[in-house]
Amino acid sequence: MVVNPQQEELRKRVLTRSGRVDAGAPIRQTSLWRDAWYRYRANRAAVIAGGLFLLLVVYVVFGPILSPYDPYAVDFSQAYQPISWSHPLGTDQYGRDLFTRAALGGRISIGIGFAATIAIMGIGIVYGSISGFVGGRLDNGMMRFLDALYGLPYLPFAIIVTQLFQTVNFYVMVIALTIASWFTAARVVRGQIISLKENDYVRAARAVGARWYRILGRHLLPNTLGVLIVFVFLELPGVILGEAFLSFIGLGINPPKASWGSLAQDGRDVYLAHPTMILIPSVAIAWLILCAFFIADGLRDALDPRTRET
Amino acid sequence: MTTFVIRRLLWTIPVLLLVILFTFVMMRQIKGNPFRKTDRAVPAAVQANLDRKFHLDEPWYVQYADYVKGIFSLDLGPSLVLRNQSVNDIVKSHFPVSLELGAYAFLFAIVAGVPLGMLAALRPNKLTDYLAMLVANVGFAVPSFLVATLLIYYFAVKWNVGLPTSGWRSWDSKILPSIALGFFPMAYFARLVRGTMLETLQQDYVRTAKAKGLRRRRVVGLHVLRNSLIPVVTAAGPLLGAVITGSFIVETIFAIPGIGRYYVSSVSSRDYSVTMGLTILYAVIVIVGNLVVDVLYGFLDPRTREART
């Protein structure tokens, strides 16, 4: 029997919803997002990753709130307690509960990660849309400028930016990491805008006399949203690693304010005697990065069917 | 092709000027006295002598002009902290080390990562695939400071295999740091190769080759591998740049006299000329790396040759 792929698709859709094929059954309307959601759900790895990611976020958000311990209180009699029910991850050399501190560190690391990524996206969207939409000489110039900025090495650049401020805190890190890495986002957005610009519906909108902000806001940007969401999860690991590295070498968040990078640095000093101190933040970082990538993979497959393998 | 290369090379000049200007402005904004290294204050006369010696008492535009002139005659200026060495000396003694480290790390990444990816792609969704991807994913996610620490602990301290814990002198001291630095790129390549190979294996021309009766090995070797490697090459350029510029963690942990470690300390100690000189060096590396990749890309993928202007 010759299988008509389109019909097969419809059948599958109807099946998933009601569980049986009904001749003449109404075909429910679906949107791009719902479709994407179903495709995402079908990807087992992405679902698991998503779950683990959420688990991590819940831990860092609620962990310190629910914990009975003060993450800054120094109590030497409790130093280096082993893993137990009262201290799920043990304590550090000052007697502070590691479970709480790791969660606190996570807040800062993940917070910086998301904040920087969103900032990157924001700048990228503005720059990329202007460049892509206006096109012509402005586009050329803006892209050349971007090429120039690409020559600035990422981490050294971020280091210099952090030194401009008197102390390195959350906001400084976000600013430094954002300034150092918004270029790719701008490029991606521009690329999307340019390819979408030529579409018929855009031409139609123009013909009807729609203003640029309407075209941009109503037609172009929402269609780039998919790509941007995938991009967020692709960019997140880079930013988090960047923050971890900077804190590790001492140019980032400083102890006792914890971020996973600075916890790892503290841990390295004593790893010969207490290996958990460096393992815990490293595992946390690895967990986050792995989840982010699987989610990104899943999202990409879900949102952009063209990349799927037939 | 040549016009393309020349054009790109010409573009490097304004880029470099921008980099220089940017770093210059930034370094001047960062407060801190490069001549004060300890809690002890610098007496006024001494400070005046030092400012005079390094031309820090001149207006900023004069300093900037001098500096740019220096760059174009390839003189990066004296170090403010290492008093008997110029930035050129520092680059000459440290850069080859970082380059060597980066090259070995990259070599490890390719030698270990590409076969791993291929293995996974040839038996998709089987045990080998899962195992290979497990290794790759772990390598991808685990931060390099943990990898380095674990490597030192197990191979140099605990199991006493005879590998040194630090330094960069004999051939055996180069093994662990190269692996530590190359772990992430290896994982990256493994995943990338797997992805591109899987995609290529699905292509029509591969099916045609198989249908023609060509043996699997020939198919894989000739067509698939070559086309799968294109994205790898594209990624290699920026990746190499990232490896070289991000090597400071491995260099610090292994006490390797490279450029990365020195860069970090020059920023903290406000050694302006070294920081600027090294930033420019990094920028050049990144630009050259990108250029090489683009040229290679042109060779490997004939479809893009026409598009090159």
Next chain:
Amino acid sequence: MRLRTAIAPGLLVAAAALVAAGCGGGTGGSNGSGSGGALAANQTLTMAWGAEPPSLDPGLATDTTSSNVLLNIMDPLVKLDPKTLKPVPSLAQSWDVNGATVTFHLRHDGRWTNGDPVTANDFVYSWLRTLSPELGADYAYQFYAITGAQAYNSCDPKKADCNALKNKVGISAPDMYTLKVELTSPQPWFVQQVAHTSFLAVNRNAVERWGEKWTEPGHIVTNGPFKLAVWRHDAEIDLVKWNGWRDAKDVTLKRVNGRIITDGTTAVQSFAAGEIDVNTTGIPPADLPRLKTEDTYQNYPALGTYFYGLNVKNIPLEERKAMALAIDRKSIIDNIAQADQVPATSFSAQGIPGFGEIKNDYLQPTADMGKATALLAKTPNAKKHVNLFVNDAPGHKEIAIAVQAAWKKLGIDVTIKQMEFAQFLEFLGPPPNKAVDAYRLGWIGDYVDDINFLETWTCHSGNNNSNYCNPKYDALIEKARSTKDNAERFKVYAQAEDILTGPNGDFPVIPIYWYTYVTQEAPSVKDSFNINLLNQFDLSAVKVVDK
């Protein structure tokens, strides 16, 4: 010890001015004469240096590593006796002090590695070179005791003819082996000061021939017990015994292989793997509890004070006293610093001559909350909210937290502000930024006399970050400068210290602890390798034994 900045090790083993390497251990250092053990056949020492030396030019060397290398490859005029820390003859076989004139009589058998004899003219040339405005020597101020030195060093060659001033500097060589120095006033500690690295001589031929590159291993010309064999920048400094030295027969060690390791954990690993015999890079504070119990751990007293400064313009007197009394020094040392430091009850450091008379007992190692609260109760305009500034190297913030807790008990709310080191220093001025109420700093002695410590609190001192100015105090310091007799001078010092930290003291400073130097040493060299109060070690006294 962390890699964050080379400043962190600098705090413990700061860029102290160094006096010539004492022949052996410092006072109070734990090693007596070596217990048995036959000399090993291979007299090679492998050690870790803590940093890349910024320069091996005596005029430009400022940090510990440069000083230690220089003091072993060069021949100073005088060295410091390991126990009494008094100057003993080295290249100068004797000296005369006549009021403000000091005359050194040099030995005739000093030689440079290129064959030239070491003469007094070498010293005249070298000292004038260090003072020259063109060189930009950091430690030029060490020479200001000499007449005309400060004027010459402050001269701007673009605006005036500095040569005229150069000729007026009070250094001369009446004959080949006599060096005559005219001081601005009789300063009894000057001879001892001459043991510092900046007073070493350089070989004129080498400097003029090679210019900035004269310190490279192929070019450098030295005159001490060891020669510079290898200097791979940022990686390795190796020394080898020079058989042409005047007392080469007394030197047992043949070779020193030195690896430059700046990161504490890396050095500890290297030591644990048996790759190095001595770790002078240090131990990260967090790892100290584990390593302190081992035989290889070694601890030496240092001439330096870790202190908290108080901005006298922002905090009233009685409150300052209360804050000083409220700190539990012993607990800070035992729980946070953990390197067997000594609780500091005075700003003058333990180990200076006359310490017994100088110190007072107002401050104690533990806190006296009773007295403190009583004092605070009497202060109507006490500042209830205090900003405490520290820099971001390891250990400081933890100590700040402990101090914060202590002051909280007095009812004072402390906000801890942590800054990156270079910016922190800018913030402190002097004069310090208005926001600074309290700050942490350390003072490491350049030479072994209390004037070095006490003069930091004079009105115009560039190291006075507390806005403190007391004319009576300045007068005492001036008086000390011209008091030749040691016993008399110690009495003046005691009065000055009293003004700082005594029962009626002004407390611009709260001493916390006196530093120590921490190393790991293998059994084969543990007895003969010693570090003195000024963080110097003399390699010519090291013997490798079979263990």
